[in-house]
Amino acid sequence: MTESATTGFAVTGSALTGSAVTGPVTTGPTAGSPTAGPAGIPFDRITEVSPGRRAVAVRHVPHTLDVLDTHFPRFPVLPGVLILDALAHTAELALPADGARRWTPAEARRLRFRHYVTPGDRLELTVDIEEIDGDTARCRGTARVDGRTVTTVRELLLVRSGGTADGPEGAV
Template sequence: MNLNIKEIMELLPHRYPILLVDRVLEMIPGKSIVAIKNVSINEPFFEGHFPHLPIMPGVLIIEALAQAAAIFSFGNKSHDIEFKNNTAYYLVGIENTRFRRPVVPGDQLRLEVFADRLGTSISKYKAKALVDNQVVAQTDLMCAMRALENNNATKY
């Protein structure tokens, strides 16, 4: 499965400046997703991180991986409109996180997320971000799917 930005925006509630996935290259239901984020000097975070040496914040690389995981989860249920409109997907844990090298303007992040354990409410993933086939970050993600009540998220 290949998704363009319009299709991604139908699955994710994120919008500028926090939408961090530009395209899905491949999605294998129940297994994995591969997506990309094109890193441009026009990203708003480069104004402050750092003006003299622009580097993508590591937390945003992790957020991009988590968004790919959310697309994976919502993509497997995308036929259910009520599900999409009444559900939120939260990043609730990260472990074993390592950053290998800086991500700078002009880089293209390849986001690879592999299902480790899929549950009805909590799922775990092994994830890594690559630039030019070199790992720049890797982490284990835990995400929770929660129903929304009256447009508010229920407690964890």
């Protein structure tokens, strides 16, 4: 398991087209985040929210996303960490709000990146809340493009941080 010093977000047992991939992961829920749209909202449309149970959202992958210039120049692909970040934001929609404290991703296990997500794709993000125990939530998420599963996360752990939505203070 590898943990990022920036956010404390850890990835364990991920796979890219069948190969094991493990590395540092950073996420950014701020307005400057590559997955954030206007006003810092990371989705183009929220299609379903069942508080404490499930959330579904849609995010279009624009051709103008800066990260696509270098990932990869001749074959632009949305980085898997940005898909994971979008799934974490989707989970936040279904989790209970608590004033200035917000849910932050802490760990992801049993990930699978099955297909590439490229510019112009419409990413449908679905997260089911498995368990909420105080300041910890365990979720399961899926990202699809045109009905085809591109990413699955079988264990996504989020913790409620003591910081505000503007900063990662208190992130675990």
